[in-house]
Amino acid sequence: MATAPAPLPDSPSPVPPKYQPLASSSTHLRRRKLASTLFYLLCFGVTLLSFFLLAWIMSGIFKQGIPYLNQQFLTSFPSRFAEQAGIKSALYGSVYVLCVTAVFAIPVGIGAAIFLQEYAGDNRFARFVQVNIANLAGVPSIVYGILGLALFVRALGFERSVLSGGLTLGLLVLPIIIIATQEALRGVPNSLRHGSYALGASKWQTIRRQVLPIAMPGILTGIILSISRAMGETAPLIMMGALTYVAFVPRGLRDGFTTLPIQVFNWTSRPQVEFQAIAAAGIIVLMTVLLSLNALAIFLRYRYNSRL
Amino acid sequence: MNTSSLSNLADKAMSESPTRKAETPSARNSTPQFNVAMAAAGEQNATPVIVEAEKINLFYGTKQALKSVSIPFHQNTISALIGPSGCGKSTFLRCLNRMNDLIEGCRTEGEVTLSGENIYTKGVDTVMLRQRVGMVFQKPNPFPMAIWDNIAYGPRLRGIKNKAVLGEIVEESLRGAALWDEVKDDLKKSALGLSGGQQQRLCIARALATKPEVLLMDEPCSALDPISTLKVEELMRELRGAYTIIIVTHNMQQAARVSDTTAFFLLGELIEMGASAKMFTDPSDKRTEDYITGRFG
Numbered sequence: 001m002a003t004a005p006a007p008l009p010d011s012p013s014p015v016p017p018k019y020q021p022l023a024s025s026s027t028h029l030r031r032r033k034l035a036s037t038l039f040y041l042l043c044f045g046v047t048l049l050s051f052f053l054l055a056w057i058m059s060g061i062f063k064q065g066i067p068y069l070n071q072q073f074l075t076s077f078p079s080r081f082a083e084q085a086g087i088k089s090a091l092y093g094s095v096y097v098l099c100v101t102a103v104f105a106i107p108v109g110i111g112a113a114i115f116l117q118e119y120a121g122d123n124r125f126a127r128f129v130q131v132n133i134a135n136l137a138g139v140p141s142i143v144y145g146i147l148g149l150a151l152f153v154r155a156l157g158f159e160r161s162v163l164s165g166g167l168t169l170g171l172l173v174l175p176i177i178i179i180a181t182q183e184a185l186r187g188v189p190n191s192l193r194h195g196s197y198a199l200g201a202s203k204w205q206t207i208r209r210q211v212l213p214i215a216m217p218g219i220l221t222g223i224i225l226s227i228s229r230a231m232g233e234t235a236p237l238i239m240m241g242a243l244t245y246v247a248f249v250p251r252g253l254r255d256g257f258t259t260l261p262i263q264v265f266n267w268t269s270r271p272q273v274e275f276q277a278i279a280a281a282g283i284i285v286l287m288t289v290l291l292s293l294n295a296l297a298i299f300l301r302y303r304y305n306s307r308l
Numbered sequence: 309m310n311t312s313s314l315s316n317l318a319d320k321a322m323s324e325s326p327t328r329k330a331e332t333p334s335a336r337n338s339t340p341q342f343n344v345a346m347a348a349a350g351e352q353n354a355t356p357v358i359v360e361a362e363k364i365n366l367f368y369g370t371k372q373a374l375k376s377v378s379i380p381f382h383q384n385t386i387s388a389l390i391g392p393s394g395c396g397k398s399t400f401l402r403c404l405n406r407m408n409d410l411i412e413g414c415r416t417e418g419e420v421t422l423s424g425e426n427i428y429t430k431g432v433d434t435v436m437l438r439q440r441v442g443m444v445f446q447k448p449n450p451f452p453m454a455i456w457d458n459i460a461y462g463p464r465l466r467g468i469k470n471k472a473v474l475g476e477i478v479e480e481s482l483r484g485a486a487l488w489d490e491v492k493d494d495l496k497k498s499a500l501g502l503s504g505g506q507q508q509r510l511c512i513a514r515a516l517a518t519k520p521e522v523l524l525m526d527e528p529c530s531a532l533d534p535i536s537t538l539k540v541e542e543l544m545r546e547l548r549g550a551y552t553i554i555i556v557t558h559n560m561q562q563a564a565r566v567s568d569t570t571a572f573f574l575l576g577e578l579i580e581m582g583a584s585a586k587m588f589t590d591p592s593d594k595r596t597e598d599y600i601t602g603r604f605g
Binding site: 122192200 | 407434435436461462511514
């Protein structure tokens with residue numbers, strides 16, 4: 001220091017504060033570091049635990065189910081004899097029901113979310129609907145089964161059909177789709193909306209060309225989560241009276257049906273060991289379908305993101 | 309020169325030439341027009357008034373943000389709006405293309421005329437209005453798509469689908485915004501990859517693509533470094549004479565450098581408006597003088 005600057009006239013102490021050397025340590029500092037390390041280990045441990053639990057369950061199922069998982073299993077109808085039993089009707093049933101669910105819930109859900117987020121504004125009606133949707137998302141699934149039974153099966157006379165099942169699951173996942181879509185729409189920066197309006201875009205043009213494409217990855221995530229949820233639901237379908245033994249592939253919307261989880265549930269409730277094993281095989285099929293749906297979602301999201 | 313005499317002058321100019329020339333870009337190469345625009349800074353020979361705000365009162369809920377603001381803006385000139393933060397200059401700018409309509413609880417009273425038409429009367433389509441009054445925002449907001457698609461966005465909204473036509477508009481607009489040479493090989497690349505200054509010029513090009521009569525700029529350089537700022541200012545000077553530009557700025561040197569007329573706002577009121585040369589050297593109001601000499605704000 002060649003020329004120390006003169007202290008300011010009214011500065012209280014011209015003495016510079018004493019700093020600790022950077023290489024030194026103190027109990028307090030050591031304790032802070034220890035807490036950091038402990039928290040890291042805790043998070044890591046919890047991650048490992050959940051991974052190993054999943055791996056443990058899956059390995060058990062695979063060990064039990066793999067021997068029964070063959071082409072015959074996929075292409076046969078259920079049977080009293082475990083060796084001849086297959087999952088064909090359940091696989092078809094699940095796909096059919098999910099198609100109805102998707103066709104119903106996706107457009108309705110996205111439409112409702114767009115209305116609530118982009119058009120409704122902040123009025124009493126919008127808030128009322130919003131609160132109710134949030135509540136519906138938390139209603140136990142079996143209640144939707146009762147609703148489906150009363151509304152679709154009885155009141156509308158759809159019987160215990162693919163249509164009733166799909167619509168019931170559609171109602172079940174509707175709040176999830178709406179909430180996920182709203183969240184995605186909320187994430188679109190207002191500056192882009194304003195930029196679009198300032199160029200003379202109408203409201204619909206702005207939503208169609210700016211808001212929806214940017215929100216699409218989030219919307220897709222919501223859709224896939226909800227379809228996966230619908231795929232795994234058993235209770236509401238049993239409640240509304242889905243069949244448990246189906247030796248045919250549904251040919252239309254008004255046919256009876258069974259789904260993968262119902263079939264698995266049905267098999268596990270049997271005492272014979274062989275049926276436990278084919279239940280495990282059924283679970284493998286269910287998991288495979290679910291994981292491929294998720295993979296599709298990740299792929300689509302990646303494509304949309306890379307376009308931006 | 310005070311506001312009322314200026315608006316009287318404006319009225320006279322309006323009655324003399326009630327309709328503006330049909331095509332703005334055609335004026336780009338006409339030097340006389342430019343000289344007339346220059347002269348707008350003086351008190352005589354002003355170009356006709358194209359946008360005129362009259363007794364604008366604006367409320368956010370119950371809070372009044374603008375108090376009886378009246379300003380005429382002359383065709384093919386650059387007008388700067390200055391004043392401390394929260395004085396209402398940006399709010400006022402957004403009145404001119406009704407962007408305030410998008411803000412909930414915002415209420416506007418008074419009249420804004422664009423070529424003699426009140427933009428706040430019933431039946432005015434904001435979509436139509438915003439095609440004629442373009443806007444550039446404070447923060448560059450390129451759309452997350454290719455550069456080409458950003459520029460073609462406005463014309464496409466209008467239903468132009470022909471790629472060749474769109475391509476011409478894209479090139480013309482990018483040239484107009486002095487960005488063509490920098491991006492002509494990357495038109496298919498994402499606009500988000502551009503630097504901040506390039507993004508802002510892209511936003512200007514995007515606004516030019518809709519061939520507006522008036523260009524509103526809300527602190528267009530506040531997020532830019534000095535070199536980019538210089539480029540945008542050069543651009544504004546080039547555009548003047550072809551477009552009517554109204555710019556909000558915090559930078560008084562910028563206002564002095566680029567604008568023909570300057571309006572000073574304080575607490576929602578228009579304090580003073582006049583030729584920039586006079587405003588920055590010899591303001592008639594004490595408060596204006598205090599502000600531009602940095603004695604408060």
